[in-house]
Amino acid sequence: LDAWDTLREKGPRRVLPMTVPMLMPNGPAAAVSLDLGARAGAHTPVSACASGTEALHQGLELIRSGKADVVVCGGAEAAIHPMPIAAFASMHALSRRNDEPELASRPYDTNRDGFVMGEGAGALVIEAEEHALARGARIYAELGGTSVTADAYHITAPDPEGLGATRALKAALFDARAQAEDVVHVNAHATSTPVGDKPEYTALKAALGSHVDQVAVSATKSQTGHLLGASGAVEAVMTVLAIHERKAPVTINLDDQDPEIPLDVVTTARDLPSGDIVALSNSFGFGGHNAVIVLRSV
Structure with a gap:
């Protein structure tokens, strides 16, 4: 983005040659491929806030098809810059609670008024079970299904x-191959927007039926802000750790839960039940992109 200012103020000869690689959406995937010497493909799903979760979907398909034994899947985003912030603000997508920024991200709260932009990255190594066992890998969870x-x-x-x-x-x-009644935990997309949180509840209710009342729901964007394309990968990591440690992440800033979203939201430290755990992680993005993964304890 700074290259445009350089072009206007100093002319084309002063624009850095690395500008194009820095703008490439496939840049992070290419960097991982270069670093690891990964030659089976470096794929880049571009599906807004569902990108990180869709990367896991594509990775699982590669393993199931036999085209890869190990896939590094993740997402990265660094959008905290005046231009994207101004653009999201112009859409009325961001919270205006500027005097109390630590309280601004409040999914499912009656007084939610938009998301808080975050940035970061997350990655997971997924691989065929026999390959993981053969190399003595520490397995944290099973990626059971995606959509x-x-x-x-x-x-x-x-x-x-x-x-x-x-x-x-x-x-x-x-x-x-899981039933609605198997689900014990959901890491929700839950961006803290007035128009976004309710449809996710509607979908969870439709998919899980009355069992939705027994599911521990975490809205971790209350703590991280919205990491956009990185959010799905980071939240998948959180869900894996929730399963592995049997502790649901805490949702903060939920002072007055929206009565139209009667989920069992985790607001204080809570252990997940003993026995097998099936958990969902949801990601929904601009453009109408929906991506869901199912994770299991091992």
């Missing part, structure tokens, strides 16, 4: 009925 769907509704707004998200949830459970 991606599209709303085909609006470029930025989610379908208020949550139809695409519902299809993604049901398809991911089917892919994992």
